[in-house]
Amino acid sequence: MNTGRGRPTRVGEHRAVRRTVVIGGGIAGLATAALLAREGHSVTLLEASSTLGGRVGTWSSGGFSFDTGPSWYLMPEVFEHFYRMLGTDARSELDLVDLDPGYRVYYEGQRHPVDVPRGRERVRELFEGLEAGSGPALDAYLDSAADAYDLALRRFLYTSFESKRSLLSADLLARASRLARLSLRSLDEHAARSFADPRLRQLLGYPAVFLGSSPSMTPALYHLMSHLDLDAGVLYPRGGFRSIIDGLVRLAESAGVTIVRGATVSRILTRDDGSLDRRRRAAVTGVLYRRGEVVRVLPADVVVSTADLHHTETALLPEHLQTYPESWWRHRVAGPGAVLLMAGVRGRLPQLAHHTLFFTREWEANFRAIFREPTRVPDPASIYVCRPSATDDSVAPAGHENLFVLVPVPADPSIGVGGIDGAGSAAVEGAAEAAIAQVATWAGIPDLADRIVVRRTLGPGDFERDLHSWRGTALGPAHTLRQSAFLRGENASKRVGGLYYAGGSTLPGIGLPMCLISAELVLKRLRGDRGTAPSVEPTPAAEVVHG
Structure with missing residues (x-):
């Protein structure tokens, strides 16, 4: 993978061990902890609950086992890439x-x-049955969606936008006028340009809900979501979405992560540091957390909060160190x-x-x-x-x-x-x-x-x-135009060195695949990798061996 200077780095490359604390044991926290542990960090994950998973919860009663959170398995290539980053694959981890x-x-x-x-052909037949003559329009719509999705994977999802030069790539510049139209037009307007039947327009607009938004508030660029369900199809992990969490716990622990349940973080600890750049006023030194009746300090060189970004900023940091204070949230949707x-x-x-x-x-x-x-x-x-x-x-x-x-x-x-x-x-x-x-x-x-x-x-x-x-x-936060891509909350504090964020409330956004990518974005930040593509997957020879 490329660092800021273009030098390739590999999982397991020798570097000083960093003491790293991950706050939150949801999918983003577990994914971040596992990736950083394989990178050589000494990782402790703190989860306030007695169970892991966060929004990917489970409740059992009377012989029933319920997923209480996400239930759509989309973007399988994102899951596959993530598992390969951990030295395994989706087939080995999930049914x-x-x-x-x-x-x-x-x-x-x-x-x-x-x-x-x-399958596309059968979906085309469905559309033709509901609106005669709509087949060609569907093909054009889904071809555009597939192109937008491919572009998102290569240019928008696997980057923290630290370098705006990535926005000047040839493929983006060639699509500049089209991307501008898709960004300024709403998803429902975009669907209405191609289809008259309200049932089809609802079908194409509903993915906005997966983005925490409405079809009239969501940029048409997100018509890429229709590629996921209408072209690529929907999967289900047998055993429920809890199987994803259980697998991540095993992978994280096998990578060397220490997981502490029932640990409620009350403060991110910092110190003044004159060696930091002018924007940053402090550096992390650890976290203060309570477990039972005991309050502890856990020292750290790096803190990654995968808790809700609003809570992290407004409850765990003093006001003068907040990148996103309460006043910022008043203007968010x-x-x-x-x-x-x-x-x-x-x-x-x-x-x-x-x-x-x-x-x-x-x-x-x-x-x-x-x-x-x-x-x-x-x-x-x-x-x-x-x-x-x-x-x-x-x-x-x-x-x-x-x-x-x-x-x-x-x-x-x-x-x-x-x-x-x-x-x-x-x-x-x-x-x-x-x-x-x-x-x-x-x-x-x-x-x-x-x-x-x-x-x-x-x-x-x-x-x-x-x-x-x-x-x-x-x-x-909803995926409106002002809350997408580089306009969404960043994944590193502007005022506290060593403090990073992952999860659905930061880059790249909402959903299980996005949370997995957010974990990788922290890894890329710490490596100094400003590339926009997914990280190079490790070969067996480059993997870390934990003894």
Whole structure:
């Protein structure tokens, strides 16, 4: 891989051992810790909870095992590259299943759902069936999406934008006018230029939700997301997304990472350092954390916080050392909050696919309710239902189904917290009840509520309390134009030397693949690698051996 001077570096190259503390044991924290340990750092990971995974959570009850967070496996090449950086591969780590259909969509007022199949040709047939003559437009749309995705992988995702010279590359300059149009036009406007049928436009606009945004707020450049589900297809790791976390824990520990659970960091410790550049006022010396009744200081040369960026900046640093103080956040747009329902259901539910979406007619009104003041919980809402038991027998008892229901709501902790068997806040339980009734009516499952044998909800208040999530958002800062690429929060403190950030609230953004890339961006920063491409994967001869 290339450093700032173009000199190749390799995993395991001799250098002084750096004492490194990683704050947070979610996917970004585990990934960062594993990469840096293989690089030769002495890494300690501190996680406040007794369990690891962060947003990639699991809850089990009555023989059901629920993923309580991410449930779409997209961008498989990002996962593959990451695993190879750790000396393994996705096939060895995960049992991946192709989903076909990739997902099902119920449209309000439409009698029959639409199944989105795997593979371009079959998707083309689907589009032609819904809007005659739309096949060529789909080909052009997806070809453009694939090109944008390839460009993002080569130029935008694997860089911290330390050097703006990367934006002057020949391929970017050749696409400059097109990229400008795609950046200034919204995703819904872009889809409307090619398709008249509102069902197709909703299908192409929905990926904005994966980005914590709405189709009208998301730059059209993100039409690249349609390449992921319509061209590349959707996968599922058998055993649930917990299998990704369990594998990362094993890989991190085998690389030499010390993981401390139940360790709540209360302060990032610093010292004045006149040797630092003029912008930076201090350097990290470690962290202060509490475990049980004991308060400890853990010295460090490098601190990587994968906790929520707002919490890291405003709660763990004094105001004069904050790169992103409270005043900065007042001008940011939060991604949506969520009411989550985990439901164990008696009997089979063939009306639902592994992934099922429910789209309302009042599409734009739904998003206005979430993002524009005065906000409110949409009713009816455009909701998402995951039925992993359609693919994986291990997540539910025989003769039962496992449902995960997500209702997008405003990022507002006052909506409340969830609970077991209806014990959550009134607004949270009300949104869950409305979602159950909506699924029952639209999908033709009139007795759905009566068949639920296990039930738990989560709300924005849970995300704020348990994950220190800014404004209770379920995802992080929305991917609007002003919060994407080099306009998103940077991954290194401007005022504290040795302090870095990873996770969904910093570069490159929201989602499991983005969190894996964010971990690699910290590695590249520490190596002085300003290249825009993914790091060169190590060969067996270059791997670190931990004794």
